[in-house]
Amino acid sequence: MANFPKDFLFGVATSSYQIEGAVNEDGRTPSIWDTFSKIKGKTYNGDTGDIACDHYHRYKEDIGILKEIGVKAYRFSIAWPRIYPEKGKFNQKGMDFYKKLIDELLKNNIKPVATIYHWDLPQWAGDLGGWLNRDSIYWYSEYSQKLFKEIGDVVPMWITHNEPWCASILSYGIGEHAPGHKDYREALIAAHHILLSHGEAVKIFRDMNIKESQIGITLNLTPAYPATEKEEDYLAAKYADGFSNRWFLDPIFKGKYPVDMIELYKKEIGEFDFIKNEDLGIISQPIDFLGINFYSRSIVKYDENSLIKGEAVEGPGKKTDMGWEISPESLYDLLKRIDKEYTNMPIYITENGAAFKDIVNKDEVHDQERIEYVKEHLKYAIKFIEDGGNLKGYFLWSLLDNFEWAYGYSKRFGIVYVDFETQKRILKDSAIWYKEVINKNLIDN
Numbered sequence: 001m002a003n004f005p006k007d008f009l010f011g012v013a014t015s016s017y018q019i020e021g022a023v024n025e026d027g028r029t030p031s032i033w034d035t036f037s038k039i040k041g042k043t044y045n046g047d048t049g050d051i052a053c054d055h056y057h058r059y060k061e062d063i064g065i066l067k068e069i070g071v072k073a074y075r076f077s078i079a080w081p082r083i084y085p086e087k088g089k090f091n092q093k094g095m096d097f098y099k100k101l102i103d104e105l106l107k108n109n110i111k112p113v114a115t116i117y118h119w120d121l122p123q124w125a126g127d128l129g130g131w132l133n134r135d136s137i138y139w140y141s142e143y144s145q146k147l148f149k150e151i152g153d154v155v156p157m158w159i160t161h162n163e164p165w166c167a168s169i170l171s172y173g174i175g176e177h178a179p180g181h182k183d184y185r186e187a188l189i190a191a192h193h194i195l196l197s198h199g200e201a202v203k204i205f206r207d208m209n210i211k212e213s214q215i216g217i218t219l220n221l222t223p224a225y226p227a228t229e230k231e232e233d234y235l236a237a238k239y240a241d242g243f244s245n246r247w248f249l250d251p252i253f254k255g256k257y258p259v260d261m262i263e264l265y266k267k268e269i270g271e272f273d274f275i276k277n278e279d280l281g282i283i284s285q286p287i288d289f290l291g292i293n294f295y296s297r298s299i300v301k302y303d304e305n306s307l308i309k310g311e312a313v314e315g316p317g318k319k320t321d322m323g324w325e326i327s328p329e330s331l332y333d334l335l336k337r338i339d340k341e342y343t344n345m346p347i348y349i350t351e352n353g354a355a356f357k358d359i360v361n362k363d364e365v366h367d368q369e370r371i372e373y374v375k376e377h378l379k380y381a382i383k384f385i386e387d388g389g390n391l392k393g394y395f396l397w398s399l400l401d402n403f404e405w406a407y408g409y410s411k412r413f414g415i416v417y418v419d420f421e422t423q424k425r426i427l428k429d430s431a432i433w434y435k436e437v438i439n440k441n442l443i444d445n
């Protein structure tokens with residue numbers, strides 16, 4: 001048996017484009033994901049977020065489920081295209097949806113945790129170059145300042161960005177996510193402007209002196225391990241760590257980009273002329289907490305021909321339906337590393353969870369693999385806390401089965417099953433198990 005601290009914050013997480021639907025309602029205009037998902041071949045089966053979990057209309061029912069599970073906090077994201085459907089034009093109706101959502105959460109004694117940006121950039125911004133345009137920091141500043149004014153007093157935890165790595169590298173470099181570009185220089189420019197917009201939003205938040213509220217950022221961090229004891233594989237792991245983790249951690253916590261990665265990238269992308277003198281000082285504004293999204297680790301072997309001198313090899317552990325190795329001990333390694341090398345400010349695991357092939361049988365879903373996945377990761381979370389680690393909460397990804405980006409509806413991460421034909425919700429065994437963990441504040445072995 002392993003106990004959590006008494007004030008440990010148990011939550012679940014979702015994001016706007018993945019669950020809301022209602023993409024043309026109350027003034028919302030398209031995001032880059034509305035556009036991208038309609039391009040043939042970009043998403044599994046041509047799936048889009050047009051309807052998703054119809055959460056825009058069913059939010060009261062879904063908050064009722066949060067209440068039933070007993071979560072203390074709910075991490076959701078705000079759809080920028082609902083708030084500013086056109087450049088510079090605020091949409092009160094879009095804002096009113098989130099005010100109603102937050103009111104319902106507070107009525108149910110659930111702490112709202114708002115992510116300002118979870119990848120659904122308004123298409124009007126995409127048309128102006130998106131995150132490649134340095135003006136994106138002004139568009140984002142106007143957006144975040146308006147949110148702080150409208151709901152700053154009822155949202156105790158703000159997350160500026162969800163996974164800058166995915167919003168830049170996966171989207172402008174690898175091309176798997178919107179807008180689907182495959183240009184590594186673009187990817188680093190986008191990453192820089194996203195980080196810069198984070199720093200500007202933190203400055204605005206501080207200047208507004210919003211009481212009883214904290215601000216941070218969520219990074220997806222993937223610990224990298226060498227495939228063998230060979231020196232070249234250790235080098236490959238170092239570069240993989242720079243590619244996934246240090247490129248974002250270092251500017252935020254050390255006020256500089258990692259020199260080894262700048263040297264490595266310079267050959268490919270040329271000069272870093274998009275970085276202005278004052279930028280790193282803005283990016284490294286002090287924050288109140290770090291959000292970490294953890295799913296798996298990477299194991300790499302040296303590869304002379306790859307940009308980052310390495311290629312991933314399959315790990316020995318069991319896999320989730322995403323093909324990601326289940327490696328809970330890597331979460332412990334990661335947390336210890338962050339604590340030792342970066343910060344001992346409060347950390348929240350803002351996403352952790354797994355996709356498995358769920359089968360409905362007489363309105364029940366026996367997802368024991370998902371229970372085991374979450375249980376093992378929570379055990380290592382407790383181990384870190386028992387070491388003195390400043391881990392303050394855990395948000396399970398996700399509340400509902402939802403639109404899994406390029407995988408569409410083919411991958412189910414929810415602890416609540418969604419029948420997308422009928423929109424019926426069914427609590428999986430993992431939801432019942434999580435309810436018990438929260439209620440008892442401990443993990444049974």
Ligand SMILES: N=[N+]=NCCCCNC(=O)[C@@H]1[C@H]2[C@H](O)[C@@H](O)[C@H](O)[C@@H](CO)[C@@H]12
Binds near residue numbers: 162405
């Ligand atoms: N190097 N490297 N690799 C990074 C691999 C990215 C892993 N995917 C994520 O973190 C996304 C996060 C997202 O917030 C959520 O919107 C997604 O639904 C979940 C599930 O996919 C996770």
